[in-house]
Amino acid sequence: MNIQKHPIVVLSGPSGSGKTTIVKRLVSAAPVQLVKSISATTRAARPNEVDGEDYYFLTDEEFRRRLAEDQFIEFAEVFSSGFLYGTLKSELDRAWSRNGWAFLEIDVEGAMKVVHQYPQAVTIFLRTPSPDEFERRLRRRGTESEEIIQKRLATAARELELASRYRYVVVNDQLDQAVSEICEILRSEENSGNAG
Ligand code: 5GP
Numbered sequence: 001m002n003i004q005k006h007p008i009v010v011l012s013g014p015s016g017s018g019k020t021t022i023v024k025r026l027v028s029a030a031p032v033q034l035v036k037s038i039s040a041t042t043r044a045a046r047p048n049e050v051d052g053e054d055y056y057f058l059t060d061e062e063f064r065r066r067l068a069e070d071q072f073i074e075f076a077e078v079f080s081s082g083f084l085y086g087t088l089k090s091e092l093d094r095a096w097s098r099n100g101w102a103f104l105e106i107d108v109e110g111a112m113k114v115v116h117q118y119p120q121a122v123t124i125f126l127r128t129p130s131p132d133e134f135e136r137r138l139r140r141r142g143t144e145s146e147e148i149i150q151k152r153l154a155t156a157a158r159e160l161e162l163a164s165r166y167r168y169v170v171v172n173d174q175l176d177q178a179v180s181e182i183c184e185i186l187r188s189e190e191n192s193g194n195a196g
Contacts, residue, residue, distance in 0.1 A: 006101040007189060008092065008118050009034065010111045011182075013126030014159055018172055022126065023105050025179045031187045034103040035095035040066070040075075043083040060084070074106070074113035085110070101186075108162050122189050124182060125166035129173050131156040 013019050027034050040056040042063050051057045058066070063084050067075065075086030087104055095102035104114065115121050128134060134156050138149050163169045168185050172178045 003096050004099065005096050006032070006099070008102045008104060008114060008121040009186070010104045010106060010114055010121050010123045011126060012106060012108050012111050012124075012162075012166070013172065014128065014155075018175060018178075019105060019126060021175060022172070022178055022182070023103070025175070026182055027103070029179060029183060031183055032190050033098070033100040034186075035098055035100035037087055037091040037095065037102050037104045039085050039087055039091075039104075039106065040072075041083060041085045043081070043085075056088070073117060074110040076107055076109040076113075078107050078109075087114070108165070112165065122168070122185065123166040124168045124170055124185065125163040126170050126172045126178065127159050127163050128156060129171055131160065 011019065011023065023036065027036055038052065038054070038056060040058050040063060042058055042060045045051060045055070045057050049055065049057075063075075063086070066072065066088070067086070071088055071090070072086040073089050073092065075084055077083065078085045085106070087106060087110065091104075092102045104111075106114070111123055115123060129137070131153055135149070135153055138144055138152060144152070170178050170181045170185075
């Protein structure tokens with residue numbers, strides 16, 4: 001069978017940025033068929049999480065066995081938590097065999113490893129509003145101490161630095177707006193012939 005290898009879409013962003021909701025919305029709303037990659041992880045399943053749907057929950061030993069067999073496109077230890085997360089090569093094949101675009105929601109370290117192997121990957125960074133805007137809002141709210149404000153600003157600045165490594169940056173201010181911007185990106189990628 002001649003399988004068309006559609007582009008890989010990689011989405012990253014700080015936790016708590018509403019990423020999960022956006023991912024769900026995109027899978028049903030996107031103008032191209034996105035097939036969400038199911039990552040493997042060594043962390044334990046949370047209540048309501050289903051093995052093989054949310055993640056492939058693996059023991060540390062099983063994860064490392066698969067690593068040794070070169071089954072991953074990328075993997076990373078996320079948040080220095082001691083837990084490993086990775087994208088299996090078989091997830092790309094699953095997307096392509098369904099004539100879809102593999103859709104990876106992974107951290108920055110993993111994203112850069114994907115780009116290294118697939119330079120055509122469509123990388124999107126979801127970020128909170130700009131540090132200036134963020135600071136104005138924080139101060140207007142007047143509920144945070146100066147110390148907290150400074151910490152939040154430092155985090156926002158770090159995010160901005162990471163965002164510069166992605167092809168697209170979408171500000172996740174309003175959910176609907178972010179989803180439609182990403183749909184627009186995918187439409188333009190499809191039209192630009194980035195389809196294999
Ligand atoms: P959680 O444990 O909250 O489900 O996920 C924590 C973080 O792990 C997420 O922000 C996500 O970006 C990252 N992550 C999930 N799957 C993968 C993966 O396959 N590879 C990498 N590098 N990061 C992942």
